[in-house]
Amino acid sequence: MANLITLDEYKTSERIESTKDDNRLNSLIVSVSQLVKTYCNNTIVDHYTSDKTEVFSVNTSETSVQLSESPVNSIVSVKERASIGSAYTTLVADTGYYLDTLTDSIFRSNGGNSYKNFPRGPGSVEVVYKAGWATCPADLQLAVIDLIRYYFKDEHKQRQNLGGASIQNPASSVAYPDHIKRVLDLYKSY
Secondary structure (H helix, E strand, O other), X not given: OOOOOOHHHHHHHOOOOXXXXXXXXXXXXXXXXXXXXXXXXXXXXXXXXXXXXXXXXXXXXXXEEEOOOOOEEEEEEEEEOXXXXXXXXXXXXXXXXXXXXOOOEEEEEOOOOOEOOOOOEEEEEEEEEEEOOOOOOHHHHHHHHHHHHHHHOOOOOOEEEEOOEEEEOOOOOOOOOHHHHHXXXXXXXO
16 A cells, blocks of 8 residues: 655645654554545545455446546456356457546446447456546645644644633534545545
8 A cells, every 4th residue: 555645745734844743643644645535535736656456246237337447547358258157358448348538437338339248147347447546636735734734733633732722623524624524535436
């Protein structure tokens, strides 16, 4: 798993020169990177150069399968099989299948102008592809930095004491401040 930002990137953005909090910051970078990936249901950078393999079990008449990672950069292979005991057959791009980049879905084609159903059964479709970004997009990186700061400064706690004064943060049904959540929602896969 690749982190969405580095310690140096965080320290530069926050104008931190000291190394006294490096261990805590490194831990937060790892945790927040995974937290963002889990929330977005997308690994963002992990499969940009490494293959992602997804196997789909088709129960009904389906002409498409939707891939979990986004955006899809390239398809390595699309395979289908008629039954559990049979070998996979590799489909050819633009005759056996079509990649819809708007929805990151693979549509089964009959080679002409119409769709064809994928075979039914457990593990009947296998797709190997690359997806994501080479580096974390700038707006998402800013949200990650804000989220690390949010946890680093303990702003996630409902009640804080500062020099005898008490600050009450309102409880929220969302785990993130609104300005961070808005950016994360742009990258969320549903």
